Amino acid sequence: MSQYSCLKVETKGSRLTITINRPDALNALNETVLEEIESALLEDFDANTHRVVIIEGAGEKAFVAGADIAEMKEMNSEDAHQFAELGQSIGRIIGTLPAVVIAKVRGFALGGGCELAMSCDLVVAAKSAKFGQPEVNLGLIAGFGGTQRLVSRVGIHVALDMLLTGRGRILNADEAHMVGLTSRVVDDDKLDSEIDKIVDALNKTGPMAVTETKRLVRDAQHMSLDAGLAAEASAFALCFSRDESKEGIDAFLAKRNPKFNQ
Numbered sequence: 583m584s585q586y587s588c589l590k591v592e593t594k595g596s597r598l599t600i601t602i603n604r605p606d607a608l609n610a611l612n613e614t615v616l617e618e619i620e621s622a623l624l625e626d627f628d629a630n631t632h633r634v635v636i637i638e639g640a641g642e643k644a645f646v647a648g649a650d651i652a653e654m655k656e657m658n659s660e661d662a663h664q665f666a667e668l669g670q671s672i673g674r675i676i677g678t679l680p681a682v683v684i685a686k687v688r689g690f691a692l693g694g695g696c697e698l699a700m701s702c703d704l705v706v707a708a709k710s711a712k713f714g715q716p717e718v719n720l721g722l723i724a725g726f727g728g729t730q731r732l733v734s735r736v737g738i739h740v741a742l743d744m745l746l747t748g749r750g751r752i753l754n755a756d757e758a759h760m761v762g763l764t765s766r767v768v769d770d771d772k773l774d775s776e777i778d779k780i781v782d783a784l785n786k787t788g789p790m791a792v793t794e795t796k797r798l799v800r801d802a803q804h805m806s807l808d809a810g811l812a813a814e815a816s817a818f819a820l821c822f823s824r825d826e827s828k829e830g831i832d833a834f835l836a837k838r839n840p841k842f843n844q
Contacts (some may be wrong), residue, residue: 588818597781603640649669683707696732707768714753791830798813
């Protein structure tokens, strides 16, 4: 594993865990943190080993409380553009990664933290989680994909409510789940075990089937229904040319657990 100043990166079985390790700053995102997350996703991720990537924040108070305002104070327009592109790059990498990426959210997920969470495939939140986009309270806008992804996650009206009123619309975990911002909500003391359950479930699935499903679902956000259905039919047909589907079907008929290759 690479060495990082702001992250802890660990492999355990099929999972790669990336922990943003700035608890004293509520895991705020500065340029170094973003560069290290990007590096961990590109360099420490191994498609032959990792089926799941978990992104979390250190400590009990925050997943990520937002971007590092002190660093942003010194930015000019060019710096800000590069900073936004770096944050957006992480979302693009997550979207194309051949693994399921899970945001494990405890405490604050505000601004860039909310944007990082919703760029992941699954958002698993503890009851203590709080989600919001308070950039307008700083005279700014969301810059890491919030004006784009939030609409597809929660719909235009809830998205506008959060983006336009800032601190006036911070969602608790149950509210976030109700509007579709999270995948699951559990008590804080059950968050770790819930993640374990998800990883265990994913380890029992066909790796290529999961990767193709993720690709199709994400591509559907940018395609017409007819184009998406055609892509789905082609991918479905391709499954039947792979050993993975043969093993899955044979195991089902034989009433045994399938043994998928990684």
